[in-house]
Amino acid sequence: MTLLDFIYYFVLPVLSISILLIFIRFLMGPKMVDRIIALDLIITTGIGFISAYSILYNQPTLLDVAMILALIAFLGTVAFTYYIQQKNKP
Amino acid sequence: MLIAVLLGFVFSLLLVVAGKFFRGKPAILSAIIPLSLFVYFSGFINEVSGGGVIRQSFKWVPSFGVNLGFTLDGLSLLFSLMITGIGFLVFVYTSTYLKGHEYLDRFYGYLSMFMASMLGLVLSDNMISLFVFWELTSISSFFLIGFNNKSEASRKSAITALAVTGLGGMSLLAGALILGSVGGTYTISELLNSNQVIADSPYYIPIVIFMFGAAFTKSAQFPFHFWLPGSMLAPTPVSTYLHSATMVKAGIYLLMRFTPILGNTEFWNSTLLIVGAITMVYAAIHALFRKDLKGILAYSTISALGILVFLIGQGTEKALLAAALFIVVHALYKATLFLVTGIIDLQTQTRDVTVLRGLRKVMLPVAIAGFLAAISSAGIPPTVGFLGKELTYESTLALISMPVLWIALILITKILLLYAGFVAGISPFVGKLPEQFANTKKPGMLLWLPPMILAVTGIGFGIFPALVEPIVFPVVTAMGESLGNEHLKLWHGFNTVLWLSIATIAIGTVLYFILKPSQKLVESAERFEFLSPKALTTVGWAYFNKVSSLWTRIFQNGYLRNYVSTIVVFLIGLAGYSLYQTAKFDLDLSTLNEITLYEMAVVAMMFSSIFFVVFTKSRLTAVASMGVMGLSICLLFVFYSAPDLAMTQFSIDTLTVILFVLVLYRLPRYLKLSDYRTRIKDGIISLAFGSIITVLILEVLASPVDKTISKYYAENAYVLAKGKNVVNVILVDFRGSDTFMEISVLAIAAIGVYALLKLHLKETDQH
Amino acid sequence: MKNRFLSNILLTFIWVALTGDFTLSNFFFGFLLSFFVLKMVISGESRAKYFRIAPKVVAFIFYFFKELVKANLQVAFEVMTPRFQMTPGIVGFPLEASSDIEISILANLISLTPGTLSLDVSDDRKVLYVHSMYIKDRESFIAGLKNGFEKRLLEILR
Amino acid sequence: MTDLIVGVLALFGTLFVFFAAVGMLRMRDTYLRISVTTKAATLGIGLLLVGSAVHSYELAITAKVFAIILFLFLTAPVSAHLVGRTSYFSGVKLWKNSVMDDMKGKYNPETEELGSGLEDEPENSDSKK
Amino acid sequence: MTNQLVIYPLLLQLFLSIFLMFAWRRISWQRVISIVGGFINIAVSIWLFAFIWNEGTHTVQAGNWAAPFGITFVADILSATLVLLTAISGLAVSVFSASSIVAARLKYGYFPIFHFLLLGLNGAFLTGDVFNLYVWFEIIIISSFVLITLGGEKAQLEGAVKYFTLNILASMIFLTAIAVLYGLTGSLNMADLSIKVAAIENRGLVEITGILFLIAFGIKAAVFPLYFWLPDSYHTPPSAVSAIFAGLLTKVGVYALIRFFTLIFVDNTFLQDTILVMAILTLISGGLGALVQNNLRKVFSYLIICHIGFMIIGLGLFTEMAIAGAIFYLIHDIVVKTNLFMVSGLIYRITGTNSIRSLGGLYAQYPMLSLLVAIPLFSLVGIPPLSGFWPKISLITAAFEGENWWVIGAILFASLITLVIIAKVWANVIWKEKLELPERLNFRYYEKLTNEGKMQLVAPIVFLSLVSLYIGFGAEHVQQLSSRVATELMDRQQYIEAVFKSSQTTKP
Amino acid sequence: MEIVLAIMIGFLYAAGIYMILRRSLVKLILGIIILGNGANLLIFLLGRISKGRPPIIAGDLKVFAEAYADPIPQALILTAIVISFGLQSFAIILIKRVYKVVKTDDLDEMNAIDQDS
């Protein structure tokens, strides 16, 4: 089994399953905060996805996308929590 | 001739700037223009009656084959003389009739514009320029009918008149253009050569119908006649000039002008016969049931126009001569009667024949003019009216089919017209002067002289028919018929025609003494008013308006979702139909890449997040789901080699989420507002749309593609544009203009957002 | 001024790392760039403090990674076994750290490691509320944190 | 050899992500889920990233990878903190088996102030902003 | 100098927009810049027009990339004409805006956005690239969104939501169509597409792509049954804004339809029949709609729709004569519709209302203005020899030659109903006696304006009226122009050669 | 995979239209965004997709050594995305302003313009 086979047959499928599991949490909620966490984790998993993918296709340029994801996902979370906080203001 | 035609336009333009000057005393000076034109055209009588035709042509829009081409032959000369002659008298009359009116200058402006248009109409040798002038007469008529613009009835009548004549105008346009296409030219004189081609063409009937449409509306033939009585709300000079003497005869002119081109066919003749006959009888009967002088005159005018159409329909040279003569006759006596009515109206403030009596005592010259016009209208010798009537009977008698019927109809018409003429021209002046009119002021000479001149001319032509011959005979010649050695005579000997004349006069006079116009009569007619074309048109128009409202409300119902679904359904319909016709659905699946689990996972996430956006009840959840969707798309872009896209997609999505989040928390709840059925309906529409897109994609993917351009980019990105990220090189170099505009879009959006949130108009700022 | 310079150097390193271009010219460009950026972001009143580079940092990093791996294994065990052995709760952790930067770093490190999550700092900055998965009793939990992260961190920062 | 290192890194990275995913589903309250994700994801993703750095065997890539990891470690705890406090303030309940809640009653939603429980001590009252 | 002449109008507008943004709050400067810019723009456009008229179609290969690799800007005689008309309408509206747009709106970027809009219009007319056309369309859309919402009053916003949604929908369909086209041919250059689309074997796919473009542009052109956004929005913004919208926005859609369906999607009877049916229904629908409105600007809005039908009919008939008619009508309509909406603005300034029921008294109070107003009104009707009349000759003749009786019927119907509507408008707005309207404090009535303010309102109307009189009385010139446009449009080869001709001069 | 993506794009279009047909202004704008995403993916897919070959010339090369993904659709989408972003942000603010002025999110109530004025 080569590394690429390993990535192809193990890493990516497991990451796929993980992302789906997290997505189920996203769908289930129950609170908005749960969705926010799930979304955050989905994005983080996406970074993993990208790095595995960049190994598989030998395309390290894809890691740039991962970089953007890492940075900007954070801002999304900040915005969502800001929203909830504003909404809870009497 | 160009100058002759343009003179009126120039004068009306002059009035725009120099209106104030002509508003007062100098108003009468404007009559110089029609007078000089009359003199100018009179100068051609000799030449034209000698068979001469004067032509002039000026280039206008040669690309369309449109020239300002003018022909002065017998037909146009007759009309030109009428237009300028009667025009002169009306101009003179108006200066007193509307003395001191604040808009007198505008009135003259419209009037001279009309005169010029009418001249242009009858002189045009080009169908398009004829149409141009035709429409200008309609428009000037609109302004003149609506001259009393503060009265709602006036405004309505103006609109009605414009609508009906406008309908005719459209018809004329279509007829002229088709005729031009078939005949190969718009020049009328050239079309004469191709009349056989035209008659044989499959478009002959449509052409004739269009031409009839124009003529019948303009000349107030049944059932389009109703605008004419309505237009009587215009000041009397207008009624005189436009609505009895000249403009309404434009339709007659058109028929006569095109007789040599389109006439002499079964369809042409019988249609005109029938329509003319119906109109003359119908209108003549109607004249019985009026008590308003102008109303009576309006209906008798319609009837007279019917007679003219009837005569043109007969088509023989005798009939055409009768028509030509009758045009003159009618113009003379009807203009007189209108002018007389105007004087009565002006001096007594009423036009009700049931109260008008004995006015001869206060306005004798007017009474004389009225009397002379009445006997001319009655066709009593030695008036020119007698000549006209004789010719009419003569030609009708010569008809091959059903002469008895036609004679009966024309007889009835003539009797009723005699009655109408007497009522209008004689009855106001005879009998005892009622108290109320005792102090009526005498009309000034400038008022009574014009009708007097017309009336006397009528008698003069009757006594000396040779005077009218050089005007009337060339008309027939111009229509392509030859008259041989005929002459107009008062005395033809004892023949059927004479007996008919005697019968007409006798019965008519008896009728005048038996039947007095009364309120009762008017009311009895009003009971059937709802059946009249006017009433039917009014009802039809109301329905039309209703339908318009309904149609407009069905499509433009204010609901955005209905607009969207209409558009989408339209797209589905067209594209679906086209796809159904052409799609092969034979996809070559082997060329498509295999599917991996991670792709499926992303797609599954995508699908579910879409579902979630659509069906969730929470706005914020929807927005978060959009985030998931964005990430899924981002991952797809990563998988399929588009890192720049992935970056951008994700950043933009996050930014959008932030915007949403900042905006949303003040909004109300995210409710499901539509009912179940709407949702099902919308669901079906949406899925149909989606399916079409899917099928379309698959079809496109199955067809070959040319990648020359992207290959060029790849080969030259570094070599020529010094960049290795080809996408970026495209963005800033190969297709840099796109990017420039893209950032402009952003800047505009930002300004828009800034303005949308910061700009609050104060009350003082609004609008 | 010193802090400012250090920040500048730090940013320059980040720049060089990002570009992956370890040349002198790039270093120089990075320095100029960071200088400009710092000029852009530092307003008169707030002067951000930055790490002092010290050998302790290295030791701390190793300690941190050890904790991180430990925490992850713990979580792995927790989630993959059918029954939960957790005793979660929120504890108010009395802070010794006082400056913004100290509190923040401490809180973040706590969040990153063993079953714990910094929820918030009280407005008077005396208490850091920490959520933890495994709390036997309050005192031992607090002591663990005090002797672990807080002590090591403050050693570096002060 | 490189492949093997990469493989091991990827294996553990993947597993940690997977555990986090399972934890995300299984954990009983929001706070626990936050705890789980912050850790597992950061370490798991970190390992995967290091794997790809090793695989590429390029300095530039390695630097980039460390930049990403740095960003992740900078931001993950902050977002955990934000979500955690937001959850608490918006009234998300602790799991029923939770043993203590020191924050209970300390938060005043009107003023958005979070007390420490130590305010009564007079000498510290001036440190409050 | 003239090598790059084709894009000077674009550069000028772009420069003006940016310059105006720098002069953000100095609204008196902005007024001057905009008007002076308008004059320069007319000069440049005339220059371009004369150049193209004499030299034939000219191109600029942006970025110096030979077609079809870069973005090509093409000025054929149609584009040059439309650029010139944009300049004319643009100047008129600039001047009109200077007085009629309140200072508050000017302070929030009215003029920069206005010039961006003109930029977008010029770009759309000049580009020879499908995707670039999309981008120009977006410039137009976003600037029109901003202009239509500027001020944010209730009616404006409600209108804007509909305007926004349906235009975005159109953009999406447009984008989809571009994607399909690219998927089929791998090209975006219009001349190149003309060649490549003709070579596609699967004609069905070409037809569907055509349908997508038809609907996308049809929405923008406000053709039945896609016009809904127009009557719900055009009467809501200030009249200067409606004026430029009315004159030019829908015309961009018409232009795009004409360009695409003469250059790329030709020889498809299904498409042509569809276009014809849509055109007929547009004439009818617009006419019926205008008949039942009470708001002056709504009447004009429906008339816009109605008259779009004339242009689309020309395209549907697809003969040289018919297209010449459509072009003539297009030229006339741009000038007259812009003018009409300015007229509605003037009337609003005078009376404080646009409700026909409440209007009146203009004839008595302002006879000269009434006369002035008569010119655009009756030009619109096509009272010969005013401008609206001439194109009908070509259209009816062309319809007759194709034996399309329905088309003739629809043209006549629309002409007649326009006549009746304008007669009604005239009777009710100009003739009717003045009614007592509720007092509006703070409203800047016309009579209260300074002479300069009055002139800024009236002068542009006079200017455009003169232009439309020229179109009517100088019909020969316009008809020659239209015929030439039609000839060029029917001869695709000419366009294609012009685009690829200049390729030798560029790299590589 | 193309088939799956084709179906997914169709689904995006459908969902976009469905959302636009709702009565809520917020949903309408979400619909527009979804539709925009659909259109972008459509461009992407119709430009033909390939895995793991970004159109970036590697290292010291001057031209591509191997096959690469078509960069044109990517550039088009980038432009389209950015433009959509401009429009979307304007639309989102429009919601805010509309709600402030009209006091509703229900599109069916935004018909004041239909009354003659």
Add this chain to the structure above:
Amino acid sequence: MRTIILKTASSYLLPVLLIFSVFILLRGHYLPGGGFVGGLIASMAYVLHAFANGLSDTKNLLRFHPGFLMPIGLALAFVSGMAPLFLDLPFMTGLWYPGEIPVLGSIGSALFFDIGVYLVVVGVTLTIIFTIVDTI
């Protein structure tokens, strides 16, 4: 938001993100990135700062209205597009400085154009978000 943790984080993330954004901008011609994404990241840095510290702090930090960046960026792009016209080359023709410059690689009009894009994007994003936050 009243949290010192975020506040602290934002103050160290701000310079890092700005550096990062310039990095993304400059290498766009060679690797994924470019003016657009770069501009977005720069603006997000400020947005983050605004979330954590309040808008007025961020505005003080910026010292000028971000909207001002839009005409500047557009003007820069305009000039870089116009420049070739003076050499009688078409609009937007790429002009390149012969030879390579350290760090940036080739210098050409495309680079200035991309910087223009960057500035416009920063200006646009910040204008939009600041306006919204201002009017909440």
